[in-house]
Amino acid sequence: MQLTRRSRAVTAVGGFLALLGVVAAEPLYLVGGAGIGGWLVARQVRFARAAAAVDDELTLTLRPVRRRVADGESVSVTVAAEVERPSPVALAVTVDGRPTNDPVTVELAPGETWASDVARPSWPVAGEYALGDVTVTVADDAELFEQSIDRGVGPTVRVEPRAPRNVHVGEGGEPMAPGFGEHDAGRFGSGVEPVEVRQYVPGDSVRQIDWKATARLGEPHVREFEAATDRETMLFLDQRAGMADGPDGERKLDYARAVALAFVRSAQELRDPLGICAVGDGGILTTSEPGASDATLGAVRTTVTGATPTAGGDGVGAAATSADRTVTGRGMEVATAQRRADALADEDSAFAETLTPFLGARRSYVRRFDERPLFRAVRTHAAAGSAVRTVVVTDDAHRAELREAVRVASRGEGRVAVFLTPTALFDGDLADVEATYDRYVSFEEFRRELAAMDGVEAYEVGPGDRLTAVLEAGRARRRDAA
Missing domain, CATH: 2.60.40.10 (Immunoglobulins)
Structure with missing residues (x-):
């Protein structure tokens, strides 16, 4: 009082x-x-x-x-x-x-x-x-x-954050079906989604018999259902300075965020484990292991909604320690190249003289990415072997690094989905639409290269109206040439 x-x-x-x-x-x-x-x-x-x-x-x-x-x-x-x-x-x-x-x-x-x-x-x-x-x-x-x-x-x-207008997600200008955050179980068993009706074979449970199909076909048939399952996913969100390209509200990161939020919503609806690793110019900004609890999925959503591009840097992660250079996955290739190069260094033969430069070049090429933030983050989680599916949301500005990161993530039974914002659609005002089309063609070749890898899907993400204008310019050029 x-x-x-x-x-x-x-x-x-x-x-x-x-x-x-x-x-x-x-x-x-x-x-x-x-x-x-x-x-x-x-x-x-x-x-x-x-x-x-x-x-x-x-x-x-x-x-x-x-x-x-x-x-x-x-x-x-x-x-x-x-x-x-x-x-x-x-x-x-x-x-x-x-x-x-x-x-x-x-x-x-x-x-x-x-x-x-x-x-x-x-x-x-x-x-x-x-x-x-x-x-x-x-x-x-x-x-x-x-x-x-x-x-x-x-x-x-x-x-x-405000969702950008006219979000396009697809391949080569063709939009993909909605619900790209969803998935099938991938196996049969007890469940609620019917998959197929097949003839009864000894050993099938009587409870599986489809009596309507049996009466219609005159012999016992059973109905298979899709089993419910959880799919563990690790989401890598690129927040480097290049993701700030584009006008306010329609930057690369705004479109990337729309894709990432779709995966968060799907995980919350299906109760699938989802983790996130946000990457900036200086390295990993935040990371959380996949989980299906409300707290974990809420934290992932908070990370995605609050994501902003980091300040520009040299594209190299924080200083690496010996613990960071785990010799697994791609790191094993570096160690192997090192051992073979050392073994051949003292050998005086035409064979050694021919191979030593190639081994050194390969070792140098791979090590070039060891401290690149996205590659390093993907490699670390791939080595842990914790995620069944890897989702990478980034742009096409660091193609060589992304290519190596996808190779690491897709090894073994790893499944990878890459969502790319084409720099060509965010750089400039499309004044020279034909030049933009040429740059988009280069992007599309890179996207297809990624999609051709085993276990990899690659999609483009960006403003649908800009992409339509660019593709129309390409069609007009081909008509004029014809």
Whole structure:
């Protein structure tokens, strides 16, 4: 409980009268000072009881119209305060506007039971935000006392980055079917999705017999169902400086984020384990192992929605230690080349003289990527052997590095999906559309090269309208040539 300026002034008057009575030996002043003090204490006791009762009876409502909004978009939030019976004290319910909005206050005068207001907060940066700290201030009708009561924080609102317009995901200008984050189980068994009807063979369970098909075909048939299964996925999101190419709201990273969020939504719906590794110019920014818990998938979503391009660098990861240079996967080829080159160094023969330069060149080529951030991140997780499927979302600016990273991830039974934003569609304003088409053709050749690898799928991601204009320019050129 706090004293207001008025109550301090009344207390000062009472104290002055009491002091004056003592100094002047006037009982009347003493009685006046004591009377003021007694009246003030009585008001304080009454206020304390009223404040406690109001705190028990007060019902607060903070109800946003939507729990998901785009960054920069405002959302209407109803702020209401209600008490069961008219209160002798005044109430002010304040919801602070953190982090960037003005606070909202709803006031109930003495005798009122309900009041409300509508706030319209907005947040410029993606993330999850509580609507603010809620504070109830109680004041008596004479404005002598007030008390602040902390009522916690309001509900959270998820702010997501604005999705770029006309997102195209496909191959060679042809859009792929929606739902690219989904997957089939890949095996038969108990489940809910029917797959095929086949003839009964000894050993099949009687429960699998499809009686309708059996009656129709005249002999026993069973129906197979697709078994439910989890698919563990590791998502690699490129946040290097080059992903900032393009206008605001339609940068490479904005389109890459749309793809990554599709995988997050699919994992949340199917309860599939999903992990993420965000890569910047200096190396790995954040990483989390695949998991299907709400906390893990929520953390992955937060990483994706809050992703921003890093500052420019040399494209090389942080300084490597001996522990980082694990001799597995591609690193084994480096070690093998080193041993063979060393073994041939002392050999005096035409064979050694011919092979030594090639072994040294191969070793140099592979080591060139050892500290490149994306290659190094993919290699580390591939060596751990934790993810069944690898998803890489990046651009085509580092083709040699990406090619080697995909080779590492696709070894063995690894499945890789690569989503590429073509630099040609984000660099410039398409003033020279024919030159842009030539650059897109080069990109498409690289995409097909990746897609031709075993276990690899490669797709383009970008603005559909720009891609349509570029492809139309190419068709017009071919018509003119014909």
